[in-house]
Amino acid sequence: MRRLLLLLLVLFSTSFYAQKKKKDTLPIPKWKINGKFSFVFNQSSFSNWSSGGENTVAGNLTVDYNFNYKKDNVNWDTRMITGYGISHFSEKGHRKTIDRFELNSLFGYKTSNYWFFSFLGNLKSQYSKGYNYTNEPKLVVSDFFSPAYLTFGPGMLWKRSDRLNINIAPSTARYTFVNDDFSGEFGVDEDSNTAFSLGFNLSGLYKFTLMDNIEMENILTMYSDYLNDVGNVDVDYQTNISFKVNKSIKMQMTFQTVIDDNASSSVQFREMFGLGLNYNFHQKVTY
Structure with missing residues (x-):
């Protein structure tokens, strides 16, 4: 039921803010490359503060790299999103705030106006150990490449524009990797480092302008395994809202919901x- 409600909210938001297609008077670029990084720094300090408080220092660095290729009937979109953030509490030490590496690649061959034969590839993992701090002592719950998810498979892509697309892949393979310390977790069997699943994958992107200098991006991935726990659906839904102050300064809000029983x-x-x-460190358009 929670998964159904979440999907209905996503569909409602995308239909409510649907935009009309604008005629493009310029030739279609063959290559569009855009690489940007952002750095967010937070600091708080207290001294004899009557209501209390804890001194903290935090910094987050994220990189978003996009490669888009179009020629004749070929459409190939690749995106790398990676980030790492850490905070220091005066009494508790260092803790992670962001730890993410994700590489997406979607190849499409056009069959009609908005439809493509497609092939999806996705690699998702993290860089360092993660802890559950509710336990004493703290408990390691993840590590570098543990878990890591490799997903790939053929499908059909409906792409209205670079800002709106849905990919349907009914025969998608997924490998889950863990190291020896996490054998038996994340859906991997005991005494094993990998798990294989075959299932249905639905992914979509919708990016639009809410108002001047405010942009909203919705990213949805749903996966159902045919081999294990049939009917159970994993959901990963993320919303990014960007508020542009000027060319170099932006305010960012991120909301992410993940449902994964493994x-x-x-x-x-x-x-x-x-x-x-x-900062845009690599921006190029080739016709």
């Missing part, structure tokens, strides 16, 4: 808000 029995939520520096 990783956690509870619904996972992540929310981030920050104001920081943005």
